Amino acid sequence: MGIPEVTEAISAQDVNEDSFTKLNGRKNQSVTKPVTVDSETGEILVRRATGKARVRRGQTEEEYNEQLRQYFTEENGPTRTEPNFMDNVNDFDEKLDTMDLSIKQNRLRLQAYPQRAYYRRNYSICKDLCSKLILKVKDIPKIQRELEELEYMQNQCMLRLSKE
Amino acid sequence: MYNTTPKPLLKENDPLYIIQSRKTTHNRPATIAGPMVRYSKLPFRQTCRDYSVDIVYTPMILAREFVRNKNARLSDFSTNSKDTPLIVQVGVNNVSDILKFADMVAPYCDGIGINCGCPIKEQVREGIGCALIYNPDLICSLVKAVKEKYHDKLRLETKIRIHDDLNQTIELCKKIIDSGADWITIHGRTRTTRSSTPVNLEAIKTITAAIKDYKPNYPVVANGDCFQYKDLFEISKITNTDAVMSVRGVLANPSLFENHLKCPWGCIEIFINWSFEYNNGIPFQLFQHHLFCMMENMMIPKHLIKQLMETRTYSQLIDWIDETFILKRIDDPGFGQSIEPTYRQIKSI
Numbered sequence: 245m246g247i248p249e250v251t252e253a254i255s256a257q258d259v260n261e262d263s264f265t266k267l268n269g270r271k272n273q274s275v276t277k278p279v280t281v282d283s284e285t286g287e288i289l290v291r292r293a294t295g296k297a298r299v300r301r302g303q304t305e306e307e308y309n310e311q312l313r314q315y316f317t318e319e320n321g322p323t324r325t326e327p328n329f330m331d332n333v334n335d336f337d338e339k340l341d342t343m344d345l346s347i348k349q350n351r352l353r354l355q356a357y358p359q360r361a362y363y364r365r366n367y368s369i370c371k372d373l374c375s376k377l378i379l380k381v382k383d384i385p386k387i388q389r390e391l392e393e394l395e396y397m398q399n400q401c402m403l404r405l406s407k408e
Numbered sequence: 409m410y411n412t413t414p415k416p417l418l419k420e421n422d423p424l425y426i427i428q429s430r431k432t433t434h435n436r437p438a439t440i441a442g443p444m445v446r447y448s449k450l451p452f453r454q455t456c457r458d459y460s461v462d463i464v465y466t467p468m469i470l471a472r473e474f475v476r477n478k479n480a481r482l483s484d485f486s487t488n489s490k491d492t493p494l495i496v497q498v499g500v501n502n503v504s505d506i507l508k509f510a511d512m513v514a515p516y517c518d519g520i521g522i523n524c525g526c527p528i529k530e531q532v533r534e535g536i537g538c539a540l541i542y543n544p545d546l547i548c549s550l551v552k553a554v555k556e557k558y559h560d561k562l563r564l565e566t567k568i569r570i571h572d573d574l575n576q577t578i579e580l581c582k583k584i585i586d587s588g589a590d591w592i593t594i595h596g597r598t599r600t601t602r603s604s605t606p607v608n609l610e611a612i613k614t615i616t617a618a619i620k621d622y623k624p625n626y627p628v629v630a631n632g633d634c635f636q637y638k639d640l641f642e643i644s645k646i647t648n649t650d651a652v653m654s655v656r657g658v659l660a661n662p663s664l665f666e667n668h669l670k671c672p673w674g675c676i677e678i679f680i681n682w683s684f685e686y687n688n689g690i691p692f693q694l695f696q697h698h699l700f701c702m703m704e705n706m707m708i709p710k711h712l713i714k715q716l717m718e719t720r721t722y723s724q725l726i727d728w729i730d731e732t733f734i735l736k737r738i739d740d741p742g743f744g745q746s747i748e749p750t751y752r753q754i755k756s757i
């Protein structure tokens with residue numbers, strides 16, 4: 245497929261003047277009609293009613309292939325969380341060793357393990373998971389809230405275990 | 409090179425079959441929990457499924473980000489073997505992106521829905537969401553591209569809003585049908601109608617009649633203001649649609665399709681269970697907000713809801729609930745069964 249000619253972008257308002265203006269009492273609600281610049285890469289042009297145009301860069305075949313590779317081979321498709329997947333403590337340990345813990349999303353994923361144990365009243369497991377996680381993350385800056393929750397759970401677990 | 413084959417469609421998971429057959433097999437229209445940006449994540453979807461929701465949507469996922477960015481994928485879409493029938497909803501404005509997106513999600517869902525209704529300015533400006541209903545050629549090219557590639561192996565839906573001039577909506581629907589979409593969901597509000605304004609069921613009725621006139625038995629789903637079980641029948645009857653999609657209704661009461669007038673306590677237990685079970689980094693505020701919506705629906709006293717909103721972490725929230733109510737865990741007898749909450753005795757000082 246070749247690169248189609250870029251035609252003048254038209255706003256929907258031009259197509260049908262009163263399709264959605266006065267009736268609802270608001271004016272100038274023009275709608276963008278994107279114009280395809282390159283149908284292979286998905287490069288498009290979005291143009292506002294004001295006439296300002298913005299190009300949304302396409303994705304080359306190589307770039308897409310790299311994403312496909314990451315998605316299907318490294319990520320194994322979308323994240324799958326089957327029931328009881330967190331019973332696997334080895335999994336937690338492995339993630340603890342391999343994940344980049346400076347990324348918040350990764351820390352939250354790991355924190356979910358002790359949170360689940362806490363909810364399930366498995367205080368001894370929860371306490372251990374918290375200790376391991378605290379050791380790994382305690383020096384990361386600006387995560388006071390997260391640390392506080394881990395310490396809170398740890399303390400509550402010790403308290404509850406001591407009462408058993 | 410990679411296996412992008414769509415998941416096989418069987419009677420149990422084919423959304424089209426379900427929409428077309430529920431009236432015969434179950435004596436009721438098909439029940440659908442519609443898409444909610446941020447909210448329709450796996451624990452909530454699973455909770456809906458536990459209460460007779462036939463088909464559940466993901467939140468709108470932006471194709472552009474999904475096909476280009478691993479982090480977007482990680483935060484936007486997680487699933488599991490129980491997460492079916494599932495429609496992955498996509499926000500998209502060009503053919504190249506939707507084809508790539510379809511390749512990546514088809515093996516893990518039961519259909520793709522194109523969002524042609526989102527009124528948020530940032531999306532409309534990009535030609536995404538309800539901008540699409542003013543751009544029939546683009547919608548049709550998106551639908552055609554996917555259907556020409558996958559034919560009946562992958563279901564494809566469009567969820568639209570209505571125009572001020574219903575003739576425009578009718579013309580649009582005819583084009584969408586001709587392009588091969590498997591069914592159309594009609595949200596009976598225009599781009600600028602506030603969600604507090606009652607949904608325009610007469611409009612859905614008119615459009616549906618025109619659609620069925622054009623293509624007999626073509627499946628149509630009605631969306632808007634389904635808050636109670638009786639609404640399911642009323643909306644479907646008035647509009648003559650095959651299925652009804654609820655969104656804010658199920659957010660407040662995921663059990664509404666089982667004729668619970670308000671959210672039962674057991675539903676809270678089930679939602680909390682799935683939230684911990686499937687938590688893959690879901691922000692605490694999202695979990696808390698779901699509980700807020702459900703507890704408000706149950707008419708839990710305001711001062712207690714205020715306390716709920718003062719909790720700051722998953723563990724604090726659980727401790728607060730355990731101090732205030734009896735919250736059963738999955739292995740406890742009667743888990744997920746109670747209707748009313750059981751309050752704990754007020755602690756003596």
Ligand SMILES: Cc1cc2nc3c(=O)[nH]c(=O)nc-3n(C[C@H](O)[C@H](O)[C@H](O)COP(=O)(O)O)c2cc1C
Nearest residue numbers: 442443444445467468523595632633634654655656
């Ligand atoms: C919080 C929230 C998020 C929404 N996100 C989406 C979305 O991602 N995609 C979409 O098509 N519609 C979205 N909608 C619109 C709903 O799907 C639905 O069309 C609308 O709320 C009307 O249905 P209801 O009256 O049952 O709520 C959203 C609505 C709400 C309240």
